[in-house]
Amino acid sequence: MKKILITGGAGFIGSHVVRQFVNAYPSYQIINIDKLTYAGNLENLKDVENAPNYSFVKGDIGDSEFINDLFSKYCFDGVIHLAAESHVDRSISNPMSFVETNVKGTVTLLNAFKAHCNIKTAIFYHVSTDEVYGELSHEGKFTEQTPYSPNSPYSASKAASDHFVRAYHHTYGIAIKLSNCSNNYGSHHFPEKLIPLMINNIINGKPLPVYGQGANVRDWLFVEDHAKAIDLIYHKGRNGQTYNIGGNNEWKNLDLVKLLCQQMDDKIGNPKDTSIKTIAYVTDRAGHDFRYAIDSSKLMNELGWKPSVTFEQGLSKTIDWYLANKAWLANVTSGAYQSYYEAMYR
Ligand code: NAD
Ligand code: DAU
DSSP, X not given: OEEEEEETTTSHHHHHHHHHHHHHOTTXXXXXXXXXOTTXXXXXXXXXXXXXXXXXXXXXXXXXXXXXXXXHHHOOSEXXXXXXXXXXXXXXXXXXXXXXXXXXXXXXXXXXXXXXXXXTTOEEEEEEEGGGGXXXXXXXXXXXXXXXXXXXXXXXXXXXXXXXXXXXXXXXXXXEEEEXXXXXXXXXXXXXXXXXXXXXXXXXXXXXXXXXXXXXXXXXXXXXXXXXXXXXXXXXXXXXXXXXXXXXXXXXXXHHHHHHHXXXXXXHTOOTTTTGGGEEEEOOOTTOOOBOOBOOHHHHHHHOOOOSSOHHHHHHHHHHHHHHXXXXXXXXXXXXXXXXXXXXXX
C-alpha cells in the first residue's frame, strides 16, 4: 500500500485534494497533517474522515522533531505539500509567520524527505502559486519560463519555498514536481478571500469591500479542477518539472463582485440590484498586484488536463454550496469550528 502524506489537508484546497486522493485511490494510505491554524477546519473533511485509507495527524510542518518522527514512522512514497499561510493581506500585517511556515516549514519537510524517503522512487510535490511571477499589465500571460518577481511577503515566501524545492532536486537528486496555480474558488473557502467574503457579506447584508477601484484582474479556477490537475501532475508529470495551472478565466474584481451580486440576489430572491448597492470602495491593498493570468498550455498539451466546468457553472455550484451550508459559514465566522478537533479527536 502506497503511503502518501498530504500537508495542509484541512484547508480550502487541501481538503479537496484529500477528497480527490482518498476517493480515487482506495489502495493508497493518505495521511493528512495539519496544524489547524485559523484556516484549518476538520469539518471540511467530514465526508472522508472515516474512510479506511485516511488518517489525520495534528502537527506543525516547522517542528522538525515531530516531522522526523512522522517520516521515520511512515516512510512515505510521496508528499503533496500544501500547508501554508495563504492570505496576502495577513502577510502584509505579519510577514514572519509566512517565513516560519512557508519557508522554514518547507525546508523542514525537504530535510525529512531526504533523510527518510527512498529518493530514487518517492516524489515531493510542491503546490505553489502564480503570484511568484509578480504582476502583469494589460497584456500577456505567465508561462513556466516567466522569471520570478514576487511582490508581497506571501509571494516572496512561496517563491523562496519553490527555490528550495528545486535546489534539493538539483543538489541532492530528490524527485520533485511543482505547480503554480491561479486564484481558486469553490466550497469550503475561508471567508477572508474575495469570493467567499462577498458571499458571506451578501447573505448577512453587510457592505462589500472592493479594494481601490476594483480594477485589478485575477484568473479564477474551480478548486475541484485544481485538485484533478494535482492528481494528474503527481502521477503523470515529469520529474523536476513545473506546470502552470489556470482557468483561462480573467475577471476584473468589480465585474466579478457585480456578477456575484446578481447571482446571489436571484438565488436568495432579493429585489433586483439589492446587493450591488452595498458595494463599498475601500483603501487599496498595499503593493496590490494589478493582474495575474496563466498560460496552462504545457499542462493541457503534455498531460491532457482541461477545466471540467465553466465559470458560470462553478460559481453557481459554489453559491449553492454556501447557501446550503450556512452552519459551516456561521461556525467559521464565530470561531466555533476550532472546537471540532477537540470534540472528534480527544
Ligand atoms: P488555506 O489557508 O485555506 O489552508 C492552509 C492549510 O495549511 C490550513 O489547513 C492550515 O491549518 C495549514 N497550515 C498552516 N500552517 C501550517 C503549519 N505550520 N503546519 C501544518 N499545517 C499548517 O490555503 P489554501 O488556499 O487551501 O492554499 C493551499 C496551498 O495552495 C498553499 O500552499 C497556497 O500557497 C497554494 N495556492 C493557493 C491558491 C488559492 O487560490 N487559494 C492558489 C494557488 C496556490
Ligand atoms: O493567485 C493565486 C493566489 O490567489 C493564491 O496564491 C493565494 O493564496 C490566494 O489568497 C489568492 O490571492 P489574492 O490576493 O489574489 O486573493 P484574494 O481573494 O485575497 O483577493 C482577490 C482580489 O480581490 C485581489 O485583487 C484583492 C481583491 N479584494 C480582496 C478582498 C479580500 C477586494 O477587492 N476586497 C476584499 O475584501
